[in-house]
Amino acid sequence: MKNPNIVILGAGYGGIMTAVKLQKSLGANDANVTLVNKHSYHYQTTWLHENAAGTLHHDRTRIQIKDVVNTSKINFVQDSVTAIKPDQKKVLLENGELSYDYLVIGLGFEAATFGIPGLKEHAFTIGSINSARLIRQHIEYNFAKYNNEADKKQERLNIVVGGAGFTGIEFVGELANRVPELCKEYDVPRENVRIINVEAAPTALPGFDPELVEYAMNSLEGRGVEFKIGAMIKEVTADKLVFEKDEQREEIPTNTVVWAAGVRGNSIVEEAGFESNRGRTPVSDELRPKGYDDVFIVGDCALLFNEETERPYPPTAQIAIQQAEHTAENLTKLVKGNGHLEPFKPDLKGTVASLGHNDAIGVVFDDKKLFGWSATAMKKVIDNRYLLKLGGPGLLMKKGKLNFFF
């Protein structure tokens, strides 16, 4: 009997964790497992805002796939997925084609720009190592240019972040740390630089406890971040952003807009023919799309409802990792032919948002609130726990956030 082919698309949180778990639970004679990824490396998407601000080098955020995946057990194909053909059980790649018996889709998110004019063309998004280091360099380049121009351009020093959700808040927190360093490097007075966070909702961090939101805003405002809450972005051009608040239009001259206010599922999933809503496909308790029992979706492209709240679970790293571990177990059962598949149930441990190097807020274990150092420490514990799970103590020592007293 031929070994089944298991193909995993994407080496984000979901894809790489599925691969790492399968390499432990399956033997070489059980299945052929192939991991496909665009780059030779995995990266922690939740750290990218630090790379984008320039407060952490991107080599701390990325992990070479061959350092955690045993390529004598798992095939690694570095290529881009161009289409999924679930009826033919095939995946098309830029430079090839793969057939599968079981498919795991972990293709991650895309930015959603909601048709706001100019946003797609002129705003940056924090979505990959490439885009994060471009943002870092773009900001720095504008600082470098500032003193070289006879007419000083304020738009070089205004940094606007669209969205005060999780990513937006974490990013402005890092910027608040980074900007004083840039000012020193380029002889620019700190008071000339603005960090402006624009949020359409009536509050920053919608969904968070109001006490935590207030703590976060106070911490960030204390370090020079300006908030425009309840402000709708109307247009972005190469040198300005226009928003509307309280029925007043306002323009901010800026060369740097970073859009952190909307994500959607992957368009390849949408185009594959699965039922989907903005790239997210409703999945069963076993994380399978309707009608395709050989396909599992993990991470940002899976739309799973929380029965208690009747709302979908958010696309977080925490859930993607749990879905991957669960899917690896289910696939092992399928391949080895023992037992029926288990339903997935997320085990939500809490959420921590950093506010720069040495401040954070969070909720852990059923509504216990954390502020300041304890939240910062908890954030590092979460990040380190993931590294330990992914690559063991060696990876933790190499890439972990071990400076708890910084």
Next chain:
Amino acid sequence: MKNPNIVILGAGYGGIMTAVKLQKSLGANDANVTLVNKHSYHYQTTWLHENAAGTLHHDRTRIQIKDVVNTSKINFVQDSVTAIKPDQKKVLLENGELSYDYLVIGLGFEAATFGIPGLKEHAFTIGSINSARLIRQHIEYNFAKYNNEADKKQERLNIVVGGAGFTGIEFVGELANRVPELCKEYDVPRENVRIINVEAAPTALPGFDPELVEYAMNSLEGRGVEFKIGAMIKEVTADKLVFEKDEQREEIPTNTVVWAAGVRGNSIVEEAGFESNRGRTPVSDELRPKGYDDVFIVGDCALLFNEETERPYPPTAQIAIQQAEHTAENLTKLVKGNGHLEPFKPDLKGTVASLGHNDAIGVVFDDKKLFGWSATAMKKVIDNRYLLKLGGPGLLMKKGKLNFFF
């Protein structure tokens, strides 16, 4: 009797060394000495190519004026000179006006672009801390953008340096060291990057011994520098450079042209009404322009003929420093009223051109040639000797190039 006012314009090699020498030779009751400079810092122009390549941080190259000038003895005015009125014995500043009894002009060079179309608008020049760190960031920004574009643009990775004279050669030498680091940082294959040095003269390093020129070109070509010798730049645009060689036109797609092929004296000197040739004013043996015995010119704006070769001395740091020391002695005599002024005679000790971190060529003490490590070491000795002279052992320890075995 009123103390004479001595005003020194510019804190480059010539200006700052004049100030430092005067603060030793004159007492508080001898004269009021005022140093005027645009920035709060002095910098070593001969190190700027390293800052521009990104191989040395600009804070190593600049020295805060208050760290070497005793501001209880010498006034420091941070301002830009807008005009010199020698007939009124006045200097106009952006934010003020100074009267002098004796004036020392050390305003340095400007880039000369010889009317080549687009050069002024699109090329960078290595002329200041601001322009050097902009070049560093410009190159890095293009590397950062490269992998973010679906259509890879070769012009982002082609760096063209106009001129294979002293500065051009030293700059490409640093680039040859820097580019592999940038390739690693931005995941760009080294073979995709070109460093191209375009020189109109029939040889690189015109005026240098042919054996040294060959050594330099071999060293640089071995590290991936391409030379276009005997090639006239015809035009520069935002994304290309056009040159003509052997009656053939050739285009290089590039976003980065660094012009290192021409300097001229300062236009303020020209506009002051002194006789001048492209901003350089012929000076007497006492370094004074004709008809103005109260004005001394040191450094790049002074045009002084070498009687042996019947050609002007080149505008080098070495000569500027010697002129400054000489002028400080002459001013001391004038102020104290003892003795007549001494004629200036340069004491040429040699020239060393670096070819990156660990290679160099040079001629010292009457035509002794140096290559490789010995030349690199000699270059550091020269740089360190200057720091010692300017600010003593403290400055040498802080800013010196002390790693002789790198």
